[in-house]
Amino acid sequence: MQKNISLRLSPQESADNKKISKAISIAIGRPLSAISGFHILKRSIDARRGQVHIQLQLQIFVDEKVVPLPEHHFKFQDVHHAPYSVVIIGGGPAGIFAALQLLTSGIKPVILERGKEVRARRRDLALLSREGILNEESNYCFGEGGAGTYSDGKLYTRSSKRGDVNGILQLFVHFGAAETILYDAHPHIGTNKLPHIITAMRKQIIECGGEFHFQKKVVHFETSNSTLKTVHTADGDVFRGNAFVLATGHSARDIFHLLYKNKLLIEAKPFALGVRVEHSQELINSIQYGKNYHSFNDAGNDFTLPPASYSLVQQVAGRGVFSFCMCPGGIIAPASTSANELVVNGWSPSKRNNPYANSGVVVQTQPEDVVGFFKEKNKKVDISSPLLMLQFQEEIEQAAFAAGGGHFVAPAQRMADFVNEKTSALLPACSYNPGVLTTNLASVLPSFIYNRLSHAFQLFGKKLKGYYTNEAIVVATESRTSSPVRIPRDAQTLQHPQLKNLYPCGEGAGYAGGIISAAMDGERVAKAASMHHCNMPTHP
Numbered sequence: 001m002q003k004n005i006s007l008r009l010s011p012q013e014s015a016d017n018k019k020i021s022k023a024i025s026i027a028i029g030r031p032l033s034a035i036s037g038f039h040i041l042k043r044s045i046d047a048r049r050g051q052v053h054i055q056l057q058l059q060i061f062v063d064e065k066v067v068p069l070p071e072h073h074f075k076f077q078d079v080h081h082a083p084y085s086v087v088i089i090g091g092g093p094a095g096i097f098a099a100l101q102l103l104t105s106g107i108k109p110v111i112l113e114r115g116k117e118v119r120a121r122r123r124d125l126a127l128l129s130r131e132g133i134l135n136e137e138s139n140y141c142f143g144e145g146g147a148g149t150y151s152d153g154k155l156y157t158r159s160s161k162r163g164d165v166n167g168i169l170q171l172f173v174h175f176g177a178a179e180t181i182l183y184d185a186h187p188h189i190g191t192n193k194l195p196h197i198i199t200a201m202r203k204q205i206i207e208c209g210g211e212f213h214f215q216k217k218v219v220h221f222e223t224s225n226s227t228l229k230t231v232h233t234a235d236g237d238v239f240r241g242n243a244f245v246l247a248t249g250h251s252a253r254d255i256f257h258l259l260y261k262n263k264l265l266i267e268a269k270p271f272a273l274g275v276r277v278e279h280s281q282e283l284i285n286s287i288q289y290g291k292n293y294h295s296f297n298d299a300g301n302d303f304t305l306p307p308a309s310y311s312l313v314q315q316v317a318g319r320g321v322f323s324f325c326m327c328p329g330g331i332i333a334p335a336s337t338s339a340n341e342l343v344v345n346g347w348s349p350s351k352r353n354n355p356y357a358n359s360g361v362v363v364q365t366q367p368e369d370v371v372g373f374f375k376e377k378n379k380k381v382d383i384s385s386p387l388l389m390l391q392f393q394e395e396i397e398q399a400a401f402a403a404g405g406g407h408f409v410a411p412a413q414r415m416a417d418f419v420n421e422k423t424s425a426l427l428p429a430c431s432y433n434p435g436v437l438t439t440n441l442a443s444v445l446p447s448f449i450y451n452r453l454s455h456a457f458q459l460f461g462k463k464l465k466g467y468y469t470n471e472a473i474v475v476a477t478e479s480r481t482s483s484p485v486r487i488p489r490d491a492q493t494l495q496h497p498q499l500k501n502l503y504p505c506g507e508g509a510g511y512a513g514g515i516i517s518a519a520m521d522g523e524r525v526a527k528a529a530s531m532h533h534c535n536m537p538t539h540p
Helices: 017-028 093-104 118-131 165-174 194-207 253-261 281-289 292-296 367-376 388-404 415-419 447-463 515-533
Strands: 002-009 035-046 053-062 085-089 108-113 211-214 218-224 227-233 238-240 243-246 271-280 313-316 319-327 331-334 344-347 356-365 410-414 436-438 473-478 502-504
Touching: 002 017, 017 035, 017 053, 085 093, 085 238, 085 515, 093 108, 093 165, 093 194, 093 243, 093 515, 118 194, 118 331, 165 515, 194 211, 218 253, 243 515, 253 388, 271 281, 271 319, 271 344, 271 388, 271 447, 281 356, 313 447, 319 344, 319 447, 331 356, 344 356, 344 473, 356 447, 356 473, 367 388, 367 447, 388 410, 388 436, 388 473, 410 415, 415 447, 415 473, 502 515
Parallel strands: 085 108, 085 243, 108 211, 243 502, 410 436
Antiparallel strands: 002 053, 035 053, 218 227, 227 238, 271 356, 271 473, 313 319, 319 356, 331 344, 410 473
């Protein structure tokens, strides 16, 4: 007999296969000897009301041989001499997964990445973190794997509306990720492991005959008869293809300006802006797991609870305020892409073993909020401009950079001091390596952002007892939550309305919000390009 069941076990029980089998025996009323084995289909932690349990969904086998789970086989074709090619602008998750999808259709992908490969990119990140020296083409946002490579590797998307989530996860496993991402409720790869996986994907693309070009910043489009003919890079190279995928990420502002300059349609898009908040991980563990936390993690136990996370959302004065990209056991990192702008983000290694927990806490920002902001500053702006939200984003990042005094030192404040608009006398220890400077963040953030954050922190403290504390540090500014510009595309063909062979894609175009959704969107546009411009049938 095969069947699926759910079990609610203690952490210790869930870590011991013999104890899981015993629990199965009890649950179905059959002797332990009848339990042939099981597969874990999903695993999640339930820490409500201070009682920690592990929820398992299992496929069990009773009185019969255990059948292995179906294996995913990926057939990447040799495209060295393929008659069709697609140029992919951007080597992040959307671009890479578009390339892998094209290989399955026998189409040659040509990836143009403005930044460097992961190993060289790591050296530039070290210079930025340790010395405040920014390479504007190789940083936390630009380079092989895009922003996802060095921004934690959370794979939390579970919506299947736009693609095959499990297929994306299976591809990550194929290229080196742990199989636990297939069943953990909140799968996470880790910033230390993602570079090796991304490198393996690149090698697969090249071995099959695809191309992966680094330090190729696109600076010009050549169009004719509603078709994109060629793209030109800053070093003078020219690339042609049957179709083009534009997957440049949410921080490639020069691409937005290039489209605008060429009178190609783009639109202002709402996004969220705020701060990054850091607590001690020990505090978040105690809040989420309660008194049980230490007993579970004492030496000798079979199971160690992972560092706790949280997810918070609150409506304040008609706008959502919510936690974003929460990183247990993580580090706050400088994510700037321009020399005079300050952006922070967060990441965690695979073990999540750093002493701090950080999360973005951001406020939904609409065009009317931005118009009001610029009016308060007596600054004239074109309120109809598709670059309006981008201009606002730049304004706040520049203010944060100036408040920090340069070298990407970040303005910061203790949480209770933030709420009380008091400049902190001293700041607590913080994982942000370039350093923090005590500042009244009311002078950095717009009032409509600051006031909502102040109110939300207090409300979050009621939801998570102990969250609202002056031992937490608030660091500005978290502003790259999503693209401030949308590049429109036809809902059916996925083509840009003015260029029939250009496919806007991923976070930068406004159609994704994380690694998984970007990867699915990359696959989706690759299939569309295959069908419309490479005479290939669509795949189910």
